[in-house]
Every structure is written in C-alpha cells, then in structure tokens.
Amino acid sequence: METLELTQEEQFQARIDADMRIEPKDWMPDAYRKTLIRQISQHAHSELVGMLPEGNWITRAPSLKRKSILLSKVQDEAGHGLYLYSAAETLGASRDQMLADLHSGKAKYSSIFNYPTLSWADMGTVGWLVDGAAILNQVPLCRTSYGPYARAMVRVCKEESFHQRQGFEIMQTLCEGAPEQKAMAQEALNRWWWPTLMMFGPKDADSPNTEQSMKWRIKRFTNDELRQKFVDMMVPQAEFLGLTVPDPNLKWNEAKNGYDFGEVDWEEFWNVVKGNGMCNKDRLGARVKAHEEGAWVREAALAHAAKRKQRAEQEAVQQVA
Amino acid sequence: MQVTPSETVSLAKYTPEVRQQLFRYVLQLADTSLILGHRLSEWCGHGPILEQDLAMANIALDLLGETRSLYQYAAELEGQGRTEDDLAFLRLATEYQNPLLVEQPNGDFADTVVRQFLFDNFHYHFLQQLQTSPDERLAAIAEKAWKEAAYHLKWSSEWMIRLGDGTEESRQRVEKALANLWRYSGELTTPTATEQALQSLNLIPDYAALLPAMQAHVAKVFEEATLPVPAETYMQKGGKAGRHTEHLGYILAELQYMQRTYPGLKW
Ligand SMILES: [Fe+2]
Ligand SMILES: [Fe+2]
Ligand SMILES: [Fe+2]
Numbered sequence: 102m103e104t105l106e107l108t109q110e111e112q113f114q115a116r117i118d119a120d121m122r123i124e125p126k127d128w129m130p131d132a133y134r135k136t137l138i139r140q141i142s143q144h145a146h147s148e149l150v151g152m153l154p155e156g157n158w159i160t161r162a163p164s165l166k167r168k169s170i171l172l173s174k175v176q177d178e179a180g181h182g183l184y185l186y187s188a189a190e191t192l193g194a195s196r197d198q199m200l201a202d203l204h205s206g207k208a209k210y211s212s213i214f215n216y217p218t219l220s221w222a223d224m225g226t227v228g229w230l231v232d233g234a235a236i237l238n239q240v241p242l243c244r245t246s247y248g249p250y251a252r253a254m255v256r257v258c259k260e261e262s263f264h265q266r267q268g269f270e271i272m273q274t275l276c277e278g279a280p281e282q283k284a285m286a287q288e289a290l291n292r293w294w295w296p297t298l299m300m301f302g303p304k305d306a307d308s309p310n311t312e313q314s315m316k317w318r319i320k321r322f323t324n325d326e327l328r329q330k331f332v333d334m335m336v337p338q339a340e341f342l343g344l345t346v347p348d349p350n351l352k353w354n355e356a357k358n359g360y361d362f363g364e365v366d367w368e369e370f371w372n373v374v375k376g377n378g379m380c381n382k383d384r385l386g387a388r389v390k391a392h393e394e395g396a397w398v399r400e401a402a403l404a405h406a407a408k409r410k411q412r413a414e415q416e417a418v419q420q421v422a
Numbered sequence: 423m424q425v426t427p428s429e430t431v432s433l434a435k436y437t438p439e440v441r442q443q444l445f446r447y448v449l450q451l452a453d454t455s456l457i458l459g460h461r462l463s464e465w466c467g468h469g470p471i472l473e474q475d476l477a478m479a480n481i482a483l484d485l486l487g488e489t490r491s492l493y494q495y496a497a498e499l500e501g502q503g504r505t506e507d508d509l510a511f512l513r514l515a516t517e518y519q520n521p522l523l524v525e526q527p528n529g530d531f532a533d534t535v536v537r538q539f540l541f542d543n544f545h546y547h548f549l550q551q552l553q554t555s556p557d558e559r560l561a562a563i564a565e566k567a568w569k570e571a572a573y574h575l576k577w578s579s580e581w582m583i584r585l586g587d588g589t590e591e592s593r594q595r596v597e598k599a600l601a602n603l604w605r606y607s608g609e610l611t612t613p614t615a616t617e618q619a620l621q622s623l624n625l626i627p628d629y630a631a632l633l634p635a636m637q638a639h640v641a642k643v644f645e646e647a648t649l650p651v652p653a654e655t656y657m658q659k660g661g662k663a664g665r666h667t668e669h670l671g672y673i674l675a676e677l678q679y680m681q682r683t684y685p686g687l688k689w
Contacts, residue, residue, distance in 0.1 A: 395470025
C-alpha cells in the first residue's frame, strides 16, 4: 500500500517535471487538489468582486465610446469568473460552496478591489496597472500544471491584455488632454501605485506556500520576482505618459539591470487582507446582497425547470399509454 | 413629399421640414436605447446569477451600440456640428424623448424582466418593419438591431415564463411588477405628432399594424407563464414629448456628470 502510494506520487511529480498537464481524471495528491481549489476559486472570486470598483463608473463614463468599452470590460470579468468557477468544479468543488466561502469571509479575493474608485482616471489606472499586474501574475499560469486551469487562463490572459491596452489608452488621452485631466491621471496613479505592488503578495521570505507551489508548477515565479518585473515594465510607461511614480526611492540600478524601489507598506497590506481596507465591507456586502436578493430568482428557475421536466415525462407516459 | 416603400432615400433628398422631423424622431429612438441601456448597466456586478449578470450586460451593450448609430445619424440630420456625445450628454431633461417605461427603476429582478419584456416586444416587432424603411440609414440600423432584439425578446420572454410559472414568490413578484409597469406600455405604440407625420410619409412603420403580432406574443408568453393578461388600464404617457417621471433627472445627474463638470474636453 505504502509503496503504491509513493509510486503514484512519484509518477505525478515526474509528469509535472516533464511539463505534462494534469487532467481532472488523473490521480493527484490531496494537497495539490486543495491548493488548486483555493487558488482557482480565489481567482474566480477576484474576477467577481473586481466587477464592482469598475462597475462603479459605468453610469458616469464620460463618452458613449468609453461607456461601451468599460461595460464590455466589466462583462469580460464576469466571463472570467465563469471560466474559473468551471475550472474549479473539475476538481470537485461546487459553485455554491465556493460562493458560500466567499460570503462567509473564509475564502479571499484580491485585496486590490478593496480600494475605492474615485475618479474617471481610476478606470485608466485600474486597466493599466491592475490588469497589468494581473497579466504578470497570470501569464505564467497559462503553462500551469493543471490542464483546465491553464486553458482557462489562456482565454483570460488574451482579454486581460486587451483591458490593459484600453486602460493605458484612457491614461494617454488624459495625459494629452487639459491640465485638469492630467492632474486627474496623476492623482489616480498616486493612489494606485503602491496597492498594485501589493498585488504580487507578501515578500518571498513571508510567503510560506511559494516553494511547494513552484515545485508543483502551479506557480512559476516568486512574488518578489514578479514585483520587480512589474516595476521595470511600468516605470518607462509612466515616463512615456509624463506621470511621476510616487516613490522617492525609485532609481535605475545599472548593475541589476532593473529599478530599485521603496518598501511596500506591509502594515497596510496585512490590514487590507484582514478586512480593514476602505471597501472590504462594501464589496463583500454588495456580493452578499446580490446573492441573497437573487435567491428567489434561482429558486424560481429551478422550480420551473422541475415543472417542465415533470410535464415532459407525463406527456411521454400518456403517449405510450 | 410622399415616399413609397419601394424607393430608398438618403438624407440629402429630404425637405428641411422632413429632415427636422426625422432628426427629432431619431433622437427619440436613441434616447430610448440610451436610457434603457443605462438602467440595465446598473445591474452590472449585482445580478441574481452570474450568467444573468452577463446576459443583462450583453443587452445593455447591444442597446448602447444601437444608441451610438442613432445619435450619429441624428447629428448628421441636424447638420449643426454636434456629435453623438453632445446629443447624449448635453441636453436638458425636457429634451429627452424616451418613453416613460424605459426610465423606470430596476426594482427587483421581476421589475427588470417585465420592463424588458414590454419593451422588447415592441422593439422587436418595430425593428422588423423598420428594416423596410425607404430611409436607408434607418433600415440599416434596424437590420442590425433587429437581430439583437430577437435575442433580447427571447431572454425576457423566457424569464417571464420562468418567473410566472416558477414559485409562488416569483409569481407574486412578477404580478406586482406587471401591476406597476403595464400602464407604461401603451406609450410605445401611441404615435406623437412627429411620428404621425413620418408614418404618413411611410418612412417609419404604422404602430397600429404592429399590435396584432405584439398582442399574439403577449398571449403566448402569458399562457406559458400561467399569468393573466392585465386588464385594460389607464395608460401613462409623456416621455416621448419630454414630460418625464421623477426618475429621469437622477439618471441624467449620473449620465451627464463628467460632461457637465468638465465642459468641452475629450475623453
Ligand atoms: Fe484576473
Ligand atoms: Fe479578468
Ligand atoms: Fe481585466
């Protein structure tokens, strides 16, 4: 028994090391399954909650074109939520249970969505920086070891890069516009810069799950590696826009061929994770409200489907008789 | 000018009077899609089921697409250099001509479904006929929008049936929504003076001719939904003439916020 179990585990790891995909019917260690369910459902919840900060500006978008781009972006995020919930379901998780965990606070979602969207420039900054950070986190997941997750991420990443370009374009329009538009863009960057750096998670030294996840190829880069990549990618873009990154310690380091940058406010980071961000209560509250107020709709749909099925069966019986 | 349906005309050939009437009318259609799309977009992120969040955003996006084509055409008809955004964002409440139905609040999901069903039933049958308008721009806009409206009507009809023939609670909610919203349905097919003028030129469909198909669809859906068709009632109207319910002002406060705060900027 013992040897057989070990063999399975060894075979499993060998497949991963050979960059082969694990599929739903394949044997997998319990911890791998649990880690994936946690990660995928957390990602799905982030898509769902992530609709709220941008949804906040749909009715106030400044032009019909921007309104339609924003609405279809937020709709894409709902689509991402659907693919990801489906991917988690292939591991045996149910959508109802995942949602219950979100609503009870047991499951987490990305902390970035606990920050408020206060001006139209936030629609630019969120697309540019938040979708940008999401892409860096997620592109490696297109090659992650679990097949359904990797395939969902391929679709998601395509749309996220589209979102990022649209966000950048909003910023560019603001920065090339009137002084008050440029000021709006700078003010938004000032608020979002540090929270987006937090999107890559705690420092590697404080990230206990990283090593195991790297071994399983659920993760392919460490948090600090991705954060560095992000800074190196975004600083030139901010310069192109004529915006100032709000970090006095930001400096090009020739030796490491990357930027040195200041320390993230980890106290703020852990506070938002613990529920003390400005919008934690509002975001979760909005999701719980939508779910509770939708209960009668879901019940009606089920009751109607059951009635239809019953009628179809009765008709079939009558036809035979 | 009398136009028979076999010829097509483009805006260059209209008399100034017809052109003005058509401008007014195209604005009315644009306002209608804009305001209903605005209402539906308020659901985004708050729907009862993720799949329905997507469906409502989809309908809102279709309506917004139709809105833009209509405002663009209206701007050309007016010929004063105003843009789609000037027309959508920078008019007074009394200048918006959407029927009262589409500005009614989302309420619960049943209110939204009933509002949508009443509108879609008109919109679908109306666009079907508008495709044969001799005005080639309106015909082209209608052709695209009609395909989308077919999907909208399917969505709202199916939900009418699910809610009517679902649980006791869903039935009560849909009946309550009907009791409130039915009175706004008559305005959709009651022509204003502008509409009558354009109907007599055969540029837009005769609404009376749409009624049999609309009523037949209501009868079919209500039967499946096990709902009684509401009795004849006093019909509210005024939106198409710029006299609105109190709700429109709040919609415009949000809709126009950026354009009013930062006049003349590009976004
Ligand atoms: Fe994402
Ligand atoms: Fe997404
Ligand atoms: Fe996105």
